[in-house]
Amino acid sequence: MGRNSRAARVGLLALLLAASGAAAQDMPRCRTDPALLDLGVPLDATRRAAAERKTVRIVAIGSSSTQGYGATTPVNTYPAQIMRRLGVALSGVEIVLFNRGIGGQDTDAMADRIERDVLAEKPDLVIFQAGTNAAMRRVPLERFRRRLDIGVGRARAGGADVVMMDLQYAPAIDALPDEEAYVATMGKAAGDLKVGLFRRFAIMKTWVETGGMSWADFMTSDGLHLNDFGQKCTGKLLAEAIGRKLVDGATIVPPAK
Numbered sequence: 001m002g003r004n005s006r007a008a009r010v011g012l013l014a015l016l017l018a019a020s021g022a023a024a025q026d027m028p029r030c031r032t033d034p035a036l037l038d039l040g041v042p043l044d045a046t047r048r049a050a051a052e053r054k055t056v057r058i059v060a061i062g063s064s065s066t067q068g069y070g071a072t073t074p075v076n077t078y079p080a081q082i083m084r085r086l087g088v089a090l091s092g093v094e095i096v097l098f099n100r101g102i103g104g105q106d107t108d109a110m111a112d113r114i115e116r117d118v119l120a121e122k123p124d125l126v127i128f129q130a131g132t133n134a135a136m137r138r139v140p141l142e143r144f145r146r147r148l149d150i151g152v153g154r155a156r157a158g159g160a161d162v163v164m165m166d167l168q169y170a171p172a173i174d175a176l177p178d179e180e181a182y183v184a185t186m187g188k189a190a191g192d193l194k195v196g197l198f199r200r201f202a203i204m205k206t207w208v209e210t211g212g213m214s215w216a217d218f219m220t221s222d223g224l225h226l227n228d229f230g231q232k233c234t235g236k237l238l239a240e241a242i243g244r245k246l247v248d249g250a251t252i253v254p255p256a257k
Helices: 003-022 044-053 078-089 107-112 132-136 141-158 179-193 200-209 228-246
Strands: 055-062 094-101 125-129 161-165 196-198
Touching: 044 055, 044 161, 044 228, 055 078, 078 094, 078 228, 107 141, 125 141, 132 179, 141 161, 141 179, 161 179, 161 228, 179 196, 179 200, 196 228, 200 228
Parallel strands: 055 094, 055 125, 125 161, 161 196
Antiparallel strands: none
16 A cells, blocks of 8 residues: 555544544434444445545435435435535545435335436445335245345446445334344345445344333334434444445444443
């Protein structure tokens, strides 16, 4: 690694750490086990874009969680939070994020629109949020996995990094007989396909089991969709997970004390 490259990374790390200090008091209840924020793979394309082009293009594709159902304003949606937090942390790097969430869609429909809604934007990073609707609609696991493979394969066709986001932990999902099987299927797919995994189900479960929250703290009254806090906290933690991969050892938003 050349001297200029090392200097750039040191400077980027300093900016990330400075931003994390300013945000330390932001949403102090929004935290989880730090180990759950490991995406599992390096984000090489995203890292190169930040370092060399000074622009990172992100596409978030998914269903109502991505579209932002439950948030009272678009700025509270998790994609908007990612764009804002990474934009502040990565000073000098432009973050361009396209929200391609469509409420009610499952993996089949998302896979079918990858070329139009994802590849057309020439992303460096694709966030692929899936699983909840498939579980609720009892999509056979074999079909679910097959469509995951197709969707991720298409999303990677342009050379982008891919991070899958699994199911939300919510009353309507917890009531299902086999939601964990869909979570496990996404985990296995991420490992087999060598893409990132944001373990939303496990993260949200820690909010209830060890974080002292009730469902109402992060869910809307329908028992399925995220409210403003749930959306913002998801965006905050995913931004931290992405930031850790862009600069070694960096933390954008440290767990509140």
